[in-house]
Amino acid sequence: MSAGRRGGLADEIVAYVRGRILAGDMKPGEKVDQDAIAEALDVSRSPIREALVILGQEGLLDVTPRRGAFVASITREDVIDHYELFGLVSGRVAALAAERLSDSEISEMRLIHERFEAATGEDHSKLNNEFHRLINTAASRRTRWLLRHLERSIPAGFYAFTPGWTEQAHTGHDEIIEAITRRDADGARRAMEEHLHAAGVAAADALAERGFWEDA
Amino acid sequence: MSAGRRGGLADEIVAYVRGRILAGDMKPGEKVDQDAIAEALDVSRSPIREALVILGQEGLLDVTPRRGAFVASITREDVIDHYELFGLVSGRVAALAAERLSDSEISEMRLIHERFEAATGEDHSKLNNEFHRLINTAASRRTRWLLRHLERSIPAGFYAFTPGWTEQAHTGHDEIIEAITRRDADGARRAMEEHLHAAGVAAADALAERGFWEDA
DNA sequence: GTTTTGAATTTTGTATACAATATGTAATTC
DNA sequence: GAATTACATATTGTATACAAAATTCAAAAC
Structure with missing residues (x-):
């Protein structure tokens, strides 16, 4: 995600994670590792957490306090x-x-x-x-x-x-x-x-x- | 918000802000000041930002990158x-x-x-x-x-x-x-x-x- | 062999720090 | 006097730091 971009980083992360889920890259029930995303996209966890909240609201993730985010089991x-x-x-x-x-x-x-x-x-x-x-x-x-x-x-x-x-x-x-x-x-x-x-x-x-x- | 509570702080902040908006305490168009909430509830801006994201998704706030969150003009x-x-x-x-x-x-x-x-x-x-x-x-x-x-x-x-x-x-x-x-x-x-x-x-x-x- | 217990490790949640942009204000120009 | 520019201030966005909880894994008990 390099430098130069300011603002709205969370939206890009949302698109990235959503894409990986819908591509079948992350399976239902699988845990979403914040650090893994941070490393993959080279961003800190701050915008990542905001992205996970959004995806949780959308129903694509189950977000449980203290346990983390999991890919929702959508049938x-x-x-x-x-x-x-x-x-x-x-x-x-x-x-x-x-x-x-x-x-x-x-x-x-x-x-x-x-x-x-x-x-x-x-x-x-x-x-x-x-x-x-x-x-x-x-x-x-x-x-x-x-x-x-x-x-x-x-x-x-x-x-x-x-x-x-x-x-x-x-x-x-x-x-x-x-x-x-x-x-x-x-x-x-x-x-x-x-x-x-x-x-x-x-x-x-x-x-x-x-x-x-x-x-x- | 004192100490003792861990996890799910954002949800409480959501309830607080939503309450203030629906009570007519914060008017449509008004800016939501992160620091003000931080001081009022004695929390850091991290969970506040997550709360504002949620309220943005709910449609109660208009969130614009780099400009901040504003109470939505709901008619x-x-x-x-x-x-x-x-x-x-x-x-x-x-x-x-x-x-x-x-x-x-x-x-x-x-x-x-x-x-x-x-x-x-x-x-x-x-x-x-x-x-x-x-x-x-x-x-x-x-x-x-x-x-x-x-x-x-x-x-x-x-x-x-x-x-x-x-x-x-x-x-x-x-x-x-x-x-x-x-x-x-x-x-x-x-x-x-x-x-x-x-x-x-x-x-x-x-x-x-x-x-x-x-x-x- | 299975279950239980207890540290060591990982991961989350919140706080703080810092950089970049936006906002407000006063001086300057027309 | 109104508009514009330059600077100071405030606020946002992201990164980093640290504390608490959850998970892991191995040793011990049954």
């Missing part, structure tokens, strides 16, 4: 449930979007959607974010806050947009757009819930592929 | 929305409870409910917790995790059970129990959503009464 069911909850909130937003989004905003959605279809590799994740962010315009401040948190806990952009999932995502987005264009609030809700359920399955599969649930 | 609308979201998740759990809770668990709910009616003062908050905790038995692990977080962000037990609100809460609980007894999933969902909407209004009023939104 496949947890991941599926998490996306289900994500879908519950996003679905409500989609319903609002069907009622409140202006026609020009819907056109913009369509444009992003078409670019998503044509895109390749890395861009899918970015365009996916843009798509959902536009819908979330219809949500209240607090709702966007909650969505941000749910997104971080089990990062959505973390699983690759594999060929199979990209296609499925495109279909899901299509149904959402159609419902919103129809001004069909309930249809938009259902479409979003189904889309995120599928995303949950995809995320769980991606984690399984990385050996996330394999024993050490 | 009345934010509080209402927050409870609406709480209701969205709790409503889904109530629907599950109507389908999955055993008859003996429902009887237990009734018992708690009756004790709530007879109770006085402090006990209301405790029995209210027991009531909701029992319903949440029907929820998945991840759902309970999310509810815990939503509960902490704007602590439910923090506003007093004033005479007026106690009565309203009792009516709400009554409707929830009736629907669950009827095994009416959708009715339970609606009853829970309405109950938590009312709770949101009560919470916002309680905060207003404490001068939470008054300018410094």
Whole structure:
């Protein structure tokens, strides 16, 4: 982590540890050694402890006073449930979007959607974010806050947009757009819930592929 | 904070700062001075910084690197929305409870409910917790995790059970129990959503009464 | 052979120290 | 008099130091 950087070191450590966990590099139940991270990143334990607190709040670590931090034992069911909850909130937003989004905003959605279809590799994740962010315009401040948190806990952009999932995502987005264009609030809700359920399955599969649930 | 205590100091500081904010003692936008807290509680800045990170994650503080932590500008609308979201998740759990809770668990709910009616003062908050905790038995692990977080962000037990609100809460609980007894999933969902909407209004009023939104 | 006990070691939690940035203030310029 | 710059002060972020608890491991007891 060298020198030169001041401020927000904890965020980088969060990203590092989260990455290692989601890559299946650190197994559920495994202890997170503060000194090991300190040595690996060449930082002191002060920002590390702040990072562990954040990851604890996110649910990726179990932090027990005096015992330390351990990689949380997240099951496949947890991941599926998490996306289900994500879908519950996003679905409500989609319903609002069907009622409140202006026609020009819907056109913009369509444009992003078409670019998503044509895109390749890395861009899918970015365009996916843009798509959902536009819908979330219809949500209240607090709702966007909650969505941000749910997104971080089990990062959505973390699983690759594999060929199979990209296609499925495109279909899901299509149904959402159609419902919103129809001004069909309930249809938009259902479409979003189904889309995120599928995303949950995809995320769980991606984690399984990385050996996330394999024993050490 | 004296001596003798080791471990988990940050949690106490979280409670202290949260209390001061929700008591209207620290106004939205106001800067949180680390040294001031350190002096007030006679602790070093290490656990304080961890506490501020937690409160930042909860949304009660805006934490900007190198600038410090500021009391978040939470509006009345934010509080209402927050409870609406709480209701969205709790409503889904109530629907599950109507389908999955055993008859003996429902009887237990009734018992708690009756004790709530007879109770006085402090006990209301405790029995209210027991009531909701029992319903949440029907929820998945991840759902309970999310509810815990939503509960902490704007602590439910923090506003007093004033005479007026106690009565309203009792009516709400009554409707929830009736629907669950009827095994009416959708009715339970609606009853829970309405109950938590009312709770949101009560919470916002309680905060207003404490001068939470008054300018410094 | 298994269990228990008791130091030696490791690791955590908190305090303190120091460096870098941000903030406030007064002098200077227009 | 208002705006701007330069300097002094305050506050944050990170590193280091030290004390308390937990873990480890080996010797002793059963």
